[in-house]
Amino acid sequence: MSAQAITTDSLGYLARQSIRQGHHRSATSNLAPGYVQANLAILPASLATDFLRFCQQNPKPCPLLAVSSAGDISLPSIAKNLDIRTDVPRYVLWRNGEAMGDLEDLRTVWREDLVTFAIGCSFSFEQALLSARVPVRNIEQNHNVSMYITNIPTQAAGPFSGPMVVSMRPMKAADAIKAIQITSRYPSVHGAPIHFGDPSEIGIKDLDRPDYGDPTEIRSGEVPVFWACGVTPQSAIRSAKPEISITHKPGYMLVTDLLNVELEFR
Amino acid sequence: MSAQAITTDSLGYLARQSIRQGHHRSATSNLAPGYVQANLAILPASLATDFLRFCQQNPKPCPLLAVSSAGDISLPSIAKNLDIRTDVPRYVLWRNGEAMGDLEDLRTVWREDLVTFAIGCSFSFEQALLSARVPVRNIEQNHNVSMYITNIPTQAAGPFSGPMVVSMRPMKAADAIKAIQITSRYPSVHGAPIHFGDPSEIGIKDLDRPDYGDPTEIRSGEVPVFWACGVTPQSAIRSAKPEISITHKPGYMLVTDLLNVELEFR
Structure with a gap:
């Protein structure tokens, strides 16, 4: 800078x-x-x-x-x-x-x-999403984003290791495509999502029970979109x-x- | 150029x-x-x-x-x-x-x-996908891509009008995210997809029966990803x-x- x-x-x-x-x-x-x-x-x-x-x-x-x-x-x-x-x-x-x-x-x-x-932190890309008229449920409803521990391992370094934690935002497919485009432009605030759709593919058992943050309503026609989350390093530090x-x-x-x-x- | x-x-x-x-x-x-x-x-x-x-x-x-x-x-x-x-x-x-x-x-x-x-034409972005190790089923299997008439209207101009035609490529979610990133860079060959997931949301009744091209196998863990297709203008010309x-x-x-x-x- x-x-x-x-x-x-x-x-x-x-x-x-x-x-x-x-x-x-x-x-x-x-x-x-x-x-x-x-x-x-x-x-x-x-x-x-x-x-x-x-x-x-x-x-x-x-x-x-x-x-x-x-x-x-x-x-x-x-x-x-x-x-x-x-x-x-x-x-x-x-x-x-x-x-x-x-x-x-x-x-x-x-x-x-x-x-x-x-x-x-994802605050930066959430602002970019809102500026492009992509709705962000956790901001609209003024609650914490839902976060989940996945089965995706991080690459360990010394004592730091553990699974990747992700945040989830539900979106219609057309908005998810826009969100992938927009967040790809912001690699220093987690970048593009790492997954969308079936949560079990990344080891999440129940979307209604996030490991951190608040539960998020998923409406008809929406898919869950998952971004790598800054809770991951905190979790690695704790371990x-x-x-x-x-x-x-x-x-x-x-x-x-x-x-x-x-x-x-x- | x-x-x-x-x-x-x-x-x-x-x-x-x-x-x-x-x-x-x-x-x-x-x-x-x-x-x-x-x-x-x-x-x-x-x-x-x-x-x-x-x-x-x-x-x-x-x-x-x-x-x-x-x-x-x-x-x-x-x-x-x-x-x-x-x-x-x-x-x-x-x-x-x-x-x-x-x-x-x-x-x-x-x-x-x-x-x-x-x-x-999508040939250009398919090459970009393959170069980035995103599998493209219709190329792997050497058949025509599946194409479908949607319920998405085009904006009419004089006698030219009609629904958007899309091509479909099945992908795992992680590959679909990469494909959205890659094809976004190529706006002059259809750019990013217009939809993924539930085909009925864009008026497609049966993925196994494309309106043009060949049927495409969709494997477990894959989602259909839909791009705007160059058959759309041909269809508008015919009408x-x-x-x-x-x-x-x-x-x-x-x-x-x-x-x-x-x-x-x-």
Whole structure:
């Protein structure tokens, strides 16, 4: 991303300032419309190489937008003047793969060996779908997208492994074709779907019982369309059981200064 | 198309010379691999404007590659030194919408008011699919693709109207996603599919009984994928009942000097 795309008065910057000052502690959807929001993973430097390899080997569920050097609280390529310890509205602290609870501030747990990873999120392609008049049920109905653990293995790297997690959006076939075209243009936010139609082909037993998120109504004439999901790396991190790791609380994302439209073919 | 892309020794040129000299009178698949083959329609000038409007309004079934001026036997933008009267291996002559039989040469029926239309054909995108390792059943089994009359209306222009005709290729969902990505890059040879899945949604009653071409086996785990088809304009011409019209015999196409790869995003 070129420096001139990022100005101090981007809506993303203003949103992060508001979060840092404690004025915004709720979920980030509808905050800074048009700006890229990212999944967050923070790991000790000793695991950084393996996790980078995991992301490189599994780009559809784990599209990396930015990585910090150890101890660095900034990610200048995507967010001006970032303090990753204070600029996300809610975090989850994990120890040995178990959730220790939510935090609103990482300053008390921060360590000089922590590396920050920002990973693309489907919010960006959902905006592109809506802009092209492709209805997105989870947005229309204001609930979380349905997510499922599949039987598709990821390519393991060190302790990071596990099945791919997918998100599902039901669509008419003509809209699904448009959605495949549109999301193909956004490889850094999961890209094209990995499957549509029969859920059992990817190991999903019951669409009405998602493993994460809320159930989604599928109407007559609609097919379920499945995208690789950013919960996959979180799940791989949990199974790797690092001594310490930190993620965003789902829905409480890192708001960046990148525009969604800047992710096209990037 | 820039002039330098066309040389006298293109495989397309050599194929047309062979046809003109009477050495090749069979179907053109596998002739001049890598070169664009086109659907042919020849109409009196009095109908040319309406037919051009019909193509402009229905670009997915009727992607125009080139149009001649009245009486001109050449199409220099797509085929060097073309004589459209002799360079296609087999033609069908129509009078008032009824087939009068096949011809191997148009010189005895040619008129100075005839206008030639070259229309994109799915051969080009099938090659792109095979190059990306997406299996294409009708090519694997060496039979004609299955084609169906749908209930999707075209936008009428003057006497030209009628339902869209589609071709169908069965694929696994993951291959169908790739096929949507690949064919989206080729708008001048029908582009992305117009439907997949339930055939009744587009008015097709029985997949085992295509309206044109051969039946196609659909295997377990495959979905039918439907593309707009170049038979649509032929069908619109028949229903317009022009005093005279000429088409290629299906499978006996106009071989051009364009490369299939040159049609990307064109």
